[in-house]
Amino acid sequence: MNESTRDAFDQALDTREIRGRSLYIDAWHRLLKNKAAVAGLVVLVVMVLLVIVGPMLSQWDHEIPDWDHSSTPPSLETGHLFGTDAIGRDLFVRTMIGGQISLLVGLLATLVSLIIGVSYGAVAGYLGGRVDNVMMRIVDAVYAMPFMFLVILLMVVFGRNIFLIFLAIGAINWLDMARIVRGQTLSLKNKDFVEAARACGATEAQIIRRHIVPNLLGVVIVYVTLTIPQVILVESFLSFLGLGVQEPLTSWGALVNEGTQELETAPWSLMFPAGFLAVTLFAFNFLGDGLRDALDPKDRL
Amino acid sequence: MRSPVLKVRGLEAHFRVDAGSLFRHDYHTIRAVDGVGFDVFPAETLGIVGESGCGKSTLARTLLGLKRPSGGSIEWLGEELVGTREEFLRKKRREIQIIFQDPSGSLDPRMTIGEIVAEPLKTFYPSMSKLQIRERVIGILQLVGLLPDQINRYPHEFSGGQCQRVGIARALVVNPRLVVCDEPVSALDVSIQAQIVNLLKDLQKKLQLSLIFIAHDLSVVRHVSDRVLVMYLGRVMEVADRANIYHAPRHPYTRALIESVPIPDPVRERARARRSLQGDMPSPLDPPSGCVFRTRCPFAIDRCAAEVPRLELLDNGNQVACHRHHELPGEPWPENGADSKETSAP
Numbered sequence: 001m002n003e004s005t006r007d008a009f010d011q012a013l014d015t016r017e018i019r020g021r022s023l024y025i026d027a028w029h030r031l032l033k034n035k036a037a038v039a040g041l042v043v044l045v046v047m048v049l050l051v052i053v054g055p056m057l058s059q060w061d062h063e064i065p066d067w068d069h070s071s072t073p074p075s076l077e078t079g080h081l082f083g084t085d086a087i088g089r090d091l092f093v094r095t096m097i098g099g100q101i102s103l104l105v106g107l108l109a110t111l112v113s114l115i116i117g118v119s120y121g122a123v124a125g126y127l128g129g130r131v132d133n134v135m136m137r138i139v140d141a142v143y144a145m146p147f148m149f150l151v152i153l154l155m156v157v158f159g160r161n162i163f164l165i166f167l168a169i170g171a172i173n174w175l176d177m178a179r180i181v182r183g184q185t186l187s188l189k190n191k192d193f194v195e196a197a198r199a200c201g202a203t204e205a206q207i208i209r210r211h212i213v214p215n216l217l218g219v220v221i222v223y224v225t226l227t228i229p230q231v232i233l234v235e236s237f238l239s240f241l242g243l244g245v246q247e248p249l250t251s252w253g254a255l256v257n258e259g260t261q262e263l264e265t266a267p268w269s270l271m272f273p274a275g276f277l278a279v280t281l282f283a284f285n286f287l288g289d290g291l292r293d294a295l296d297p298k299d300r301l
Numbered sequence: 302m303r304s305p306v307l308k309v310r311g312l313e314a315h316f317r318v319d320a321g322s323l324f325r326h327d328y329h330t331i332r333a334v335d336g337v338g339f340d341v342f343p344a345e346t347l348g349i350v351g352e353s354g355c356g357k358s359t360l361a362r363t364l365l366g367l368k369r370p371s372g373g374s375i376e377w378l379g380e381e382l383v384g385t386r387e388e389f390l391r392k393k394r395r396e397i398q399i400i401f402q403d404p405s406g407s408l409d410p411r412m413t414i415g416e417i418v419a420e421p422l423k424t425f426y427p428s429m430s431k432l433q434i435r436e437r438v439i440g441i442l443q444l445v446g447l448l449p450d451q452i453n454r455y456p457h458e459f460s461g462g463q464c465q466r467v468g469i470a471r472a473l474v475v476n477p478r479l480v481v482c483d484e485p486v487s488a489l490d491v492s493i494q495a496q497i498v499n500l501l502k503d504l505q506k507k508l509q510l511s512l513i514f515i516a517h518d519l520s521v522v523r524h525v526s527d528r529v530l531v532m533y534l535g536r537v538m539e540v541a542d543r544a545n546i547y548h549a550p551r552h553p554y555t556r557a558l559i560e561s562v563p564i565p566d567p568v569r570e571r572a573r574a575r576r577s578l579q580g581d582m583p584s585p586l587d588p589p590s591g592c593v594f595r596t597r598c599p600f601a602i603d604r605c606a607a608e609v610p611r612l613e614l615l616d617n618g619n620q621v622a623c624h625r626h627h628e629l630p631g632e633p634w635p636e637n638g639a640d641s642k643e644t645s646a647p
Contacts, residue, residue, distance in 0.1 A: 022455055023410060192407035196471070199365050199399045200421035201391045210420070214411040 023295075027218070030294040037290020043283035047276075051099035060090035062097045063248040074268055083268040085258060094250055095273050101251040102277070105165060106232040110224055112170025113231075117177025118213075118220060124178070125185025126208060136182065139175050147172050155243045162245055165238065169231050177223060184219050188212055218295035225288035229281045236277060252277040305340035306478055306511050307364075307397075312337045312373035314356070314363045320586070331585045333359040335535040336373070338612070341479060346505065346512040348526030348543075350519055350558065352582055356535040357515045358402075361483040364513070365399050366390040378478075395425045398472035402484040404464035408456040414467050415452035418442065421475045437474060444507075445470045446500060462493035466500070473504065479511040486521060498525055519562050523547060531555045534585060534593040537612055541619040551621045553598050553629065592624065600625050 031037055055062065060080070065088035074083040074091075082091035124135040151168045158164055188194065189212065197207050236253025238244040245251045252273045259270025314334035321327030333356040341347050351357050362368040364375060366382065375382040377393060398421075401407035408417050418438045422429055429437075439449040445466040456464055465485060472480050482501065486494040502525060505512055516522045522529055529546040531538045531554060539552040550556045557578045564570045580597050583589055589596050595605040602625065610622045623629075 022413075023457070192401045192403050193409040195362075195367060196399070196401060196407045196468075197409075197420065198367055199394055200471070200475075201394045201424040202420070203391070203424075206424065210412075211409050215409070217411075 023218075027291075027294040031290050034290040034293060036286045037294070040283040040286030040290065043279060044287065047099065047280055047283070048103065051096045051103065054096035055093050055100075058090065058093045058096075060093050062089065062093045062250070065089050073266070082272045083266065085269050086262060086266070091255075091269055091272055094255060095252075095276055098250045098252045098255045098273060099276055099280075101162070101245055101249060102232050102235060102253070103280070105162070105169070105235045105251070106228040108166045109169040109173065109231045109235075110227045112166060113173035113177050113227065114220065114224060116170070117174035118181050118216065120174065121178035121181025122185050122208060122212060122216065125182040126189055126204075126212060128186070128189070132182070136179075139178055142172075143175055151238060152241075152243060155238075162249070165235060165244065169234055173227055173231060177220075177227070180219060180223055181216055184216050185212055188215050222288060222292045222295055225284055225291055229284035229288075232277070232281065232284075303342050305342050306378055307341040308374075308376040309340070309364070310338045310374045310376075312360070312363060312375060313371040314359050314368055315371040318586070329586050332535050332588065333585065334363060334370075337532070337535070337537050338373075339530055339537070339540060341511050341513060343478075343511055344505065344509045345528070346514055346526045348522035348529040349513060349515045349532060350517060350522050350529060351532035353517060354582060354585065355532045356585075357517075357532060358483055359535075360532070361399060361481045361513070361515055364481055365394065365397060367399075395421075395475045396477050397479045397481065398475065398477040400465075400468050400472050400480060400482045400485045402487055404461045404468055404488060405456055405459075407468050408464055410456055413453050413455055414442070414447070414459075417456070417467060418470045418474050421471060425475050438470075441470045441474045442467075444473070444504070460493075461489050462496060465489060465493075465497050469497075469500065469504070473508065473510075476508075477510070479513065481513045481515070483515050484517070485514075487516065487518070494521065501525065519558055531558065534582060534588055536593055537620075537622060538594065539619060539621045539623075540612070541617075545617055545619050549617060549619070551615065551619050551626045551629070552594075552623050553600050554594050592622070600629060 065084075067088055069080060069084050070086060070088035072080060072084050074081055080090050080092065082095060084090055085094070120135065120139075124132045150172070151165075154164060154168050194207055194211055197211055202210065232252070235244055235251060236256065239251050239253030240257045242257065244254055247254075255273035256270060256277065259266075259273060262269050312334055313332065313336060316331040316333055318329050318331055319326055320329055335356075337356075337360060339347065349357055349360065359368060363370050370383050373383065377397065380393075382390060382393060408414075412420075415435070415438050418441060419434050422434050422437060435452075439452065442449055442452065447463065447466055447470065451459075456467070459467065468485075485501070486497050489497060498521060501512065501514075504510065512525070514522060514525050523543060523546075526543050528540065528542055530540045531546070531552065533554050539546070539550065539555045541550070541555075546555060547559060550559055561578070578597050583593070583596055590606055591608050592598070592601070592605040592610050595601040598605065604624050608624065610624050612620045612622045613626070614620050615626070
């Protein structure tokens with residue numbers, strides 16, 4: 001290209017800056033083309049709004065029984081849309097409150113595992129060598145511990161406390177996160193652009209912050225969307241065993257537990273919480289799958 | 302006589318590898334770079350050629366301090382770099398920069414072109430204002446032939462040649478004195494190779510840069526270099542001026558390399574007597590005794606196995622590490638010597 005044509009090009013383009021499309025914007029567009037993922041996302045947004053707004057709109061409270069109606073089926077006349085449980089508490093409100101707790105546990109426990117897992121894994125992977133070896137053997141050792149037994153033990157010793165559940169679940173889930181992040185870091189740290197950053201005079205801390213962590217983000221986002229439903233399920237399981245949240249607070253798992261006990265007399269008290277739980281888990285999994293395809297690390301990394 | 306900007310003497314870069322099984326360690330040392338020495342003068346291009354795995358890239362990384370040398374000395378503008386603190390080396394990297402082989406792999410896919418080129422400025426000149434950085438980045442992008450409106454684009458939106466231009470811009474943005482080009486064109490199409498090589502030559506003239514140009518393609522090296530260094534298995538085989546290395550190569554390995562360059566004329570190419578090198582390069586884990594090239598050298602004698610040849614300075618200015626360089630015929634492959642123009646680069 002000679003100088004005059006280049007000048008002509010410059011003028012034609014009027015030196016306007018073109019906004020580049022970052023990998024995330026690209027991924028977002030790919031995600032929007034995936035119908036299942038979009039449906040999952042919509043369901044989740046609706047679900048979150050519903051469990052927050054729902055209890056406010058309802059005339060009932062999740063603790064106070066309606067003495068006139070115990071174990072009544074869903075009906076518009078009584079105002080109990082999902083019916084009531086054995087002692088007359090409104091199941092709609094209880095399902096919403098249960099949803100709040102389940103989603104909260106899912107988010108917070110995942111956040112705990114995210115923070116521990118990413119920092120642990122990134123450090124192990126980046127430093128490598130003996131440090132990596134020791135750190136990952138610790139992970140293996142913790143992995144070998146019987147998780148349920150550990151949680152049950154914690155509950156028995158410290159009492160049933162919702163924050164303890166966050167902590168216990170998060171403290172177990174970070175292991176997977178650490179392994180994934182470590183693997184990703186190992187492959188990232190040998191990339192030329194890390195070497196280039198070092199040649200540019202960047203310190204190790206700057207390299208981790210500017211180059212390693214942003215490039216981990218895609219994988220981590222995908223894993224988070226797949227961890228949240230897993231955590232919700234674990235919490236439900238604990239609640240089902242009677243080790244989860246404490247009355248009068250409730251969660252989907254606890255509601256399902258109550259529902260199964262009244263399955264023959266009041267099937268609706270199982271159907272609604274179980275349905276909400278299943279739909280949410282489906283939505284998370286569809287979204288996670290969609291994100292994984294959209295952010296496909298094989299594609300660009 | 303000009304004084305060199307970079308003086309390398311007896312440089313060694315070794316790797317320790319564990320060839321043992323799960324339960325037993327069996328450490329070996331790979332001498333990727335073994336006693337390499339050369340000078341680089343201001344505004345000069347030193348070409349470094351050799352087969353894959355001969356230690357070219359390790360040499361480049363060692364010069365930058367990205368790999369710690371195991372021995373020897375690197376003197377930069379009169380200052381010793383080997384054995385100094387990391388902090389000191391980091392400062393020196395403003396003056397010695399590198400261009401990588403893989404154009405897109407050396408650019409962070411999550412950063413815009415502007416951010417990538419600005420990164421060295423941010424680390425070396427923390428006090429620079431955003432506006433100053435931006436002006437400098439735009440200036441350097443124009444210098445390497447990119448449009449300033451591409452500053453917010455991402456590497457995956459560029460072709461290989463454009464990515465390599467970004468890599469060059471990143472290396473030049475801090476005004477280095479020496480740029481190490483580690484096979485900058487090997488991953489590019491031939492037509493793009495010519496563009497990038499010529500760009501480097503232009504920039505060298507404009508900015509009075511010294512270049513170390515590493516490649517395995519002799520014709521490219523011939524096009525850009527003032528002097529050429531031939532490496533084999535981590536050692537220097539021959540150092541000579543461009544004219545001498547192509548017209549009067551003295552080392553058998555250099556001759557074999559030059560013979561391997563195809564002539565872009567099918568009739569003469571077919572007629573040419575080809576005596577290509579036999580066999581593969583020996584494993585660097587277990588290099589041959591004496592002269593490392595002797596296992597593939599048609600002229601090897603007993604002495605070659607017994608004694609490591611030193612780099613000798615000849616009358617014509619060539620430096621050769623071969624016991625028999627004076628006995629060997631001067632012009633063994635006349636086709637190449639006589640028709641040098643046609644073997645030349647893009």
